[in-house]
Amino acid sequence: MFTDETLDALGVESLWRKSQQFAQESRGCQTWPVHTAEAEIQLLLNADNGTQTDPQDHLLYQLPFKGEFRPESPGLRDFLHRVEDIVVKELANNAKSHAFDGFDVNWEDPNETVSCIHCLQHPSAQEKGLQVTSISWSCTGSVIACAFGRVDDGDWSTEKSCVCTWNLDRRGLNPKRPDTVIDVARPVMSLSFHPSQPSLIAGGLYSGEVVVWDTNRTQDLILAQTGMSTDTHREPVYQVAWVPGPRRGEMVVLSAGSGGRVLLWTVDSDEGRLVLSAGFALVRQQVPHNSALSKNRGSSNVGVTSLALSPWDLDTFLVGSESGLVLKCSFSAQTLAAAPPDGESVTLRAPAQFSFSPRGGPVHSLHCSPFHRNLFVSVGTDGLAHLHSLLQPDPLLSLRVSDSYVFGVRWSPTRPLLFAAATGQGLVQIFDLGRKSLRPAATLDQLTGGQPVYCLEFNPRRKDLLAVGNADGSVNIWHLSTELTEQGPRETAKLEQLANEVAE
């Protein structure tokens, strides 16, 4: 009935799947044969070439006739032969000739009178009764800065004061309103403009600090200051000046105070600090030839009241002290100062090399002559102006300036024989050493009612302006006559003669 059966497998053809292989045709193509050829080249001749020039120095420093290599100039000998006679004849004639004696040319109208052209005041400083302690002209000669403080106050002063500047060349000059007023917390005793940057002013304060202001700034005018550190002066700074620094073109600030210290500060404008770079201490024991004064008891420091830099010798400077000493000092002195170290960061050196004959009272002002390397003039409380030569201790000449103290003296920058002195009676006496008489050539009355004149400065650019600072807080600008500013013939020779006289 039931049996096992095996059936064949059944297959179904796919309807949609086809073979992917289509009909295939093969073709080929071929280009024409490509022509190729081979060629070679090779350099038969090669050469190397190069040029080089030496750096061409400016003609100024390389004149060809100095040194071994002298270019022969053909015909130079013959040329000199031809002209020698005529030149020598003219030279001889000229030396004997009187043709030009007394012949003067008027290039400009001569100014016969001396007049006060401006009277600059700062009313708020005058109300407080502040006096002008120091004035300075900028290097351009258009801006005058004056420092207010007190000179007659014996006590330690914490009064606020200011530094004012006026630009005289501005059209809208208002003598009662300064262009810039810098408020300072202490009285300012000395001021000095930078010799080449017209916006920097260095000032020395009553507290012993030294500050450099930059009048270009709008906000805080202080560029750098010493602050109250162990390096600063402990006593009022009576003199500041700018001197060339160790690097070319750099100027450092020199400050001298009645503590007997003369310090050199470098300006660090990034930090706003003045960094002490060198220092000198004047100690009585180290002053040469000082037998007369060693009997005094008291402080061994020699307080500096005035300082003068020599324009001829950058190493020399003169110092005038409170006790009447006038000393010649050197920046490169190496002997160490005998002052006890007070925490300063540099070792102090003793700069004094030579001592001139001492005076009876403080030496208020010194100035080196810009026309003779050995002459300087000093004034003090004895009312006399002493003309000294650097080579000898006694003065060459002593002129009576006034019956009271003399606070300032300056040589004229244009006339070798002229200097001006500021007296305690409110007068500026101008002396001409070429005159036979010892009386002043001109007297400028400051019209301050007899109040002293503390400082005076000639304008470095405009030779006929003189600025005078008074105790009543005003600065007078005087316009000098041609006679006081024009150099006469043979003045330098007369000055030379004066300097060579030996004092009896």
Add this chain to the structure above:
Amino acid sequence: RPDVIQPGYEPGTVVTDAVPQTTAPLGSPSEAEVEETLKRIQTHKGVIGTIVVNAEGIPIRTTLDNSTTVQYAGLLHQLTMKARSTVRDIDPQNDLTFLRIRSKKHEIMVAPDKEYLLIVIQNPSE
């Protein structure tokens, strides 16, 4: 390969004579005469300085310092040319023979020539 680099020179540098002039030995007679003449002029009474300038305005002998010499040479060379042209403009047959400038402090004398200029500065009142 031909070697064109001459012996004795570094490859890459060429030495050229910048100033094509011959040197006059210092001891030669013409040089000594020049020195003597200039010395005679210099030691004359009141003479401050003596400068010899060539036709291009370059100083070739001087007794003053470099910067003053260059200043005098440049300025006076120009002034002498101007003076000469002034004289010749007025009269073309005329020519400049001598130039003297008198100032407050001293007198400058210029002796001109085709190739050179002699400048002498004298202080007549000494």
